[in-house]
Amino acid sequence: MKKARIAIMVSGGGTNLQALIDAEQNGIISSGKICLVISNNAGAFALERAKNASIDTAVVLKSDLGSQEAFEGRIKEYLTEYQIDFIVLAGFMSILSESFTREYPRRIINVHPSLIPAFCGKGFYGLRVHQAAIDYGVKLTGATVHFVNEVPDGGEIIMQKAVKIRENDTPETLQKRVMRLAEWKILPESVEKVCAELVRKD
Numbered sequence: 469m470k471k472a473r474i475a476i477m478v479s480g481g482g483t484n485l486q487a488l489i490d491a492e493q494n495g496i497i498s499s500g501k502i503c504l505v506i507s508n509n510a511g512a513f514a515l516e517r518a519k520n521a522s523i524d525t526a527v528v529l530k531s532d533l534g535s536q537e538a539f540e541g542r543i544k545e546y547l548t549e550y551q552i553d554f555i556v557l558a559g560f561m562s563i564l565s566e567s568f569t570r571e572y573p574r575r576i577i578n579v580h581p582s583l584i585p586a587f588c589g590k591g592f593y594g595l596r597v598h599q600a601a602i603d604y605g606v607k608l609t610g611a612t613v614h615f616v617n618e619v620p621d622g623g624e625i626i627m628q629k630a631v632k633i634r635e636n637d638t639p640e641t642l643q644k645r646v647m648r649l650a651e652w653k654i655l656p657e658s659v660e661k662v663c664a665e666l667v668r669k670d
């Protein structure tokens with residue numbers, strides 16, 4: 469059976485990448501194959517996770533390339549070289565330009581650690597999202613997986629899962645619970661859903 473060729477883009481610890489690697493190994497992801505991990509941070513622990521799973525890695529640094537255009541150009545070269553069908557942003561902390569996202573319509577997805585449209589868009593990433601939810605005093609937060617378009621965190625929603633906020637939560641405790649109860653579940657499920665559709669259409 470044909471599988472969609474997947475690239476995962478990361479910047480940091482890579483726990484979502486690990487959830488995707490595990491999901492491919494245990495069959496939750498069966499319509500896609502993780503072929504490449506791209507990081508915009510040479511020190512990302514996510515790169516170790518990829519190497520441990522024998523997945524090819526590429527590091528693309530904006531500081532080396534000078535401009536957003538050159539940065540995205542190098543990423544596109546890797547995507548072409550590896551014949552990538554589908555891109556997953558899994559803790560990728562850099563916003564991609566409209567000209568990049570337009571080239572891959574409904575072929576890029578992102579996981580965001582809140583219930584979009586709350587606490588999302590420019591400036592909301594990582595622990596800042598959880599700090600904002602605690603500061604606002606919401607009682608429920610969660611995670612969202614969505615298609616990526618030209619609006620940061622604005623593309624069509626694929627899956628969401630809610631998580632309760634506890635009175636004594638810190639951004640760190642909340643982040644861990646949202647990852648464990650929501651992100652690590654809905655990201656692999658969404659990847660399988662979209663890859664299955666892509667494979668069916670081909």
Ligand code: GAR
Nearest residue numbers: 480481482483484559579581593594
């Ligand atoms: C995750 O919580 C992810 O949802 C978030 O960063 C963390 C990355 O962790 N992404 C964003 O905030 C994007 N706007 P990980 O590297 O362990 O997967």
